[in-house]
Amino acid sequence: MKSSRYENRIVKCTQLIKNADFEALLLTKPSNMFYLTGDGRLCAFAIITKQGEVAIGVPKTDVVDVEACAYFDRITGFEDEVGMIHAIADHLKCLGIESGTLGLEYTFLTQSMLKMVTHPHAKPETVQVGDATPILSALRMVKEPGELDLLRAAAKRAEIGMEAAVKAVQPGQTESQVAAAAEFAMRNAGAEGFWRTYVSSGPRTNIAHGLPTNRQLQTGDLVMIDIHPLVDWYSSDICRTVCVGQPTEEQQTAYQDYLHAQQTTTSQVKAAVGIADLENTFHDLLRAAGHGDHIFGPPIHGVGIDFEEAPLPPGHAFFHGEKAPPPLPENVVLAVGNCGIYTGKWGVRVEDTVIIREEGPEILTHYPYKL
């Protein structure tokens, strides 16, 4: 753990905590805790005060492991849910937080988890709660050079996974077997895990979230493959659509229409671009090609520790508890091509992970575009 990295992030965080008029953040989302302390895990919490103090709580079994990798001032190991509640209370008391507002992750906490961390035995009733999501998104949106290197490393594994998946696309293979090939290759190439693998085929390419099934591929099927390896906590996002055998002319045309929209939008990625402008470019090109009724889902989203994170397009941002992002500076990382077109009989989607650089896009995921 390079403590200076986390110290710097905490300093930036304290400014945002003060701007929001919060006393502290109480975090439970692993990716946010990891970003600020160097460790994030299930069943744990981190409190960050506006003075920059960091108090964490983890399962008692994990204390030694966390001490070796995390940046913190105070740590408590707890035995169970009751212990977690008491650990929160102890930390808040020692940190002198008896009033004001505690920032929570409204995009992560379920009602039950919220009830737990705001239990009267956890948090004084005089302390209010508010949404900390915009703070964490603002902190994490522009990537540091070290983060960009990890995103580049994750992208290499995404390419390896896509190559293995496309090789597995054969008549008789199941969607699940294609996913198996991608996941196996990514882990063996150094990925420590992956977010959900999507593989859909034939008529199933027409659905928005095509998780793999045991459907067997048939000659003439389109196959949509969307994979997300993790390297040292950082993600990548690549999607390709391929055909088992020869595509029809109609499929080929739709693919070229989509690829044109995706490539044109990607070429417009540069510092100070607006995410809504990118979205409009993408949608306008699809509409111009006659696919106005075939669009579903936001074409652009951020990529980082989470494979889908801020920035999100304004409409989606609002409904996902995010703020509409400002013009995007250099070193924000985007997935371009998340939407897909869905014709009713089948769909196509092509997506790449791209760094916003001063003068243009740095495309991270390289894999041939061939239906």
Place this chain on the structure above:
Amino acid sequence: MKSSRYENRIVKCTQLIKNADFEALLLTKPSNMFYLTGDGRLCAFAIITKQGEVAIGVPKTDVVDVEACAYFDRITGFEDEVGMIHAIADHLKCLGIESGTLGLEYTFLTQSMLKMVTHPHAKPETVQVGDATPILSALRMVKEPGELDLLRAAAKRAEIGMEAAVKAVQPGQTESQVAAAAEFAMRNAGAEGFWRTYVSSGPRTNIAHGLPTNRQLQTGDLVMIDIHPLVDWYSSDICRTVCVGQPTEEQQTAYQDYLHAQQTTTSQVKAAVGIADLENTFHDLLRAAGHGDHIFGPPIHGVGIDFEEAPLPPGHAFFHGEKAPPPLPENVVLAVGNCGIYTGKWGVRVEDTVIIREEGPEILTHYPYKL
């Protein structure tokens, strides 16, 4: 889709909706929607009224796919988040729900999702909301014969995955590569997916949720492998701990202590058993063997469509928004051995999926117990 299966479940559900004094349920958790309608997917919702009417909303891309597999009275396809909100409003209006209480899944909905589904444009402000979690848990806890067959099928894939993982346990292999072997084998044996794969090794076996990393296995390491294949929506849960080479006497003794507690508790599984009694048996045996300070996590939880579901032990149930379960009838399915012991240097865990039968346990996951 066998509509009689879903009709019967809906009839049972309406009784529980009335008992809770709700007007209807508004569900968004895929496993719950699947149980009641035969289809569950991300970015979708299902309304079940106390009269047994079923209205669903899905991405417009998915309507044809859902129509082929789901049981429903009304269906709407929507374009985006705003469309989803309006689809909820339209259904509620047509179903005549203008007052009373709507049951929501408090253990699933984040604050942001809650805000979306209770947006003033989605739900009349005269309609209150309450927690539907206990209703769904009560419905799903006792498995039907067809569900038990799928749980048996999932267990077979868990055995195949464990065999592949243990074979991959070799010095120099990474934890992630061991996970890769298990996942690849499970998908190729017919699993359509899996919940998170846990593989930890050496000192990392001492942490509660050991997700795989690139740590390379060394001779003398313990390796903890916990896998959860999915077959036709149904899960299994198996954990084994093995040693790279020869375990020490201390490791062997701890393993035998844990196995004894796990096997004794499993032998007490039969109709009308109390989950707290099983938990006490497990903990008492571990304490008697000197592991009182080494326990973390509930030793027992339910298994079904979700790999961790009701029943949960009373303390954990409370904090996870569940009700403490009554004595457990036949055909409830449990994972026995979820807790593990953590000695500080390393940990061991052994877990199996077990059906509660009238006279005793039907153990579903068979894989040798050998450190």
